[in-house]
Amino acid sequence: MKSVAIVQSNYIPWKGYFDLIASVDEFILYDDMQYTRRDWRNRNQIKTPQGVQWLTVPVQVKGRYDQKIRDTEIDGDADWARTHWRTLEQNYRRAAHFDEVAAWVAPLYCDNQYQLLSQLNRAFIEAICAYLGIRTKISNSWDYVLVDGKTERLADLCAQAGGTEYVSGPSARDYVDESVFEARNIQLSWFDYAGYAEYTQLWGDFIHGVTILDLLFNCGAEARRYMKHVQP
Numbered sequence: 001m002k003s004v005a006i007v008q009s010n011y012i013p014w015k016g017y018f019d020l021i022a023s024v025d026e027f028i029l030y031d032d033m034q035y036t037r038r039d040w041r042n043r044n045q046i047k048t049p050q051g052v053q054w055l056t057v058p059v060q061v062k063g064r065y066d067q068k069i070r071d072t073e074i075d076g077d078a079d080w081a082r083t084h085w086r087t088l089e090q091n092y093r094r095a096a097h098f099d100e101v102a103a104w105v106a107p108l109y110c111d112n113q114y115q116l117l118s119q120l121n122r123a124f125i126e127a128i129c130a131y132l133g134i135r136t137k138i139s140n141s142w143d144y145v146l147v148d149g150k151t152e153r154l155a156d157l158c159a160q161a162g163g164t165e166y167v168s169g170p171s172a173r174d175y176v177d178e179s180v181f182e183a184r185n186i187q188l189s190w191f192d193y194a195g196y197a198e199y200t201q202l203w204g205d206f207i208h209g210v211t212i213l214d215l216l217f218n219c220g221a222e223a224r225r226y227m228k229h230v231q232p
Contacts, residue, residue, distance in 0.1 A: 004163035005191075006030045006141070006154055008069055009121035010040040011057055012211040015227055016193045018128060020169065022229040023191065026137045026161050029125075031069035031118045032146060037061065041069055042117055044211040047203045048091045052210065055084050059117055070142065072117040085109035088213065095202060097220030104131065105213065128212060132223065132230050151177040155184050167191055199226045 003024040009031050010017060021027045035041060043056040058075035061067075074080075085106055092098050108127055114120035118140075126138060144160045147153050154176070158166045165187040168176060173190065181188040198206045199219050215223045224232045 001165060002026065002161070002163050003165040003167055003189075004028065004158045004161050005167045006157055007169065008033055008041060009118055009125065010044065011042050011117075011121055012044045012055070012124055012128075012213055013040065014044070014209050015196070015212045015215050015223075018125075018132060018134065018212055019193075019227050019229045020167065020191050021125075021129060021136050021138070022132070022134045022227070024136060024167050026139060026163065028139050028141055028144075028157060028161065029118070029122060030141045032141045033069055035059075035061070035064075035067050035069045035072045035117075041072070041121070045207075045209065046088065046091060047201065047207060047210055047214055049203050051204075052207065053087070053091075055087060055211075056080075057084075057117065057120065070116070070118045070140075074114055074117055074120060076115070081109045081112075081114075088217075092202070092214075092217040095217035096200070098217050100220050101131075101213070101216045105216075128216070131216070131221075132227075134230060149180075150175060151180040155180045155186060158186055159184055165189055169193075195228070197226050199223075 004026045005020050005024045006028040007030055009029045042059050043054050045052045045054055058078040058080050060073040060075055104127060108124060144157050147156045163186060166181055167189045170190050178188055196208055199215060201218055215226060219226060224230045
């Protein structure tokens with residue numbers, strides 16, 4: 001048995017994204033999909049004393065409406081990385097585990113240059129997985145042959161990876177054709193994002209959907225206790 005999930009890369013995703021990674025044997029970054037504006041590909045949310053705030057990576061989109069995520073370039077003229085890190089530092093320096101987590105997060109921002117959004121997202125995803133002890137294989141969709149058809153492509157990618165179970169986020173129920181997986185004898189499972197416990201969080205009422213960096217700054221290695229598929 002081998003389980004596979006196939007999801008577009010996100011910028012510093014929320015904890016549920018990493019729980020999905022931890023729940024499968026191989027996680028395929030599906031960045032051959034079209035880049036979508038005002039989505040999670042290049043932005044995420046943090047908590048501040050003034051409420052939730054977006055951190056957005058500036059990307060080149062003018063005249064590139066059909067570009068894929070994998071081809072989306074970061075705006076090299078913007079000093080977004082140091083700005084994002086300063087914003088994180090200002091809002092989380094009082095968090096219990098800020099110094100510990102900052103020791104490896106700050107260099108991701110300040111010591112690296114990223115040309116492509118996929119490159120940036122994967123670097124952060126892999127670093128966070130390493131900190132949490134998630135050992136799932138992470139691959140790119142372009143490591144495989146891509147066939148036509150929305151569900152057909154997902155099922156074929158899963159089969160090429162040797163998968164016998166495909167784990168999907170619940171929002172895909174609206175478009176996934178379950179019969180395609182049945183025809184290939186691949187079990188289709190739906191991931192459940194409900195039931196997360198609250199942890200000590202700065203700045204007002206608890207919010208689950210912010211970047212996982214919020215959980216890490218506040219809880220450090222104990223973050224595993226507040227996730228469902230990461231070993232404590």
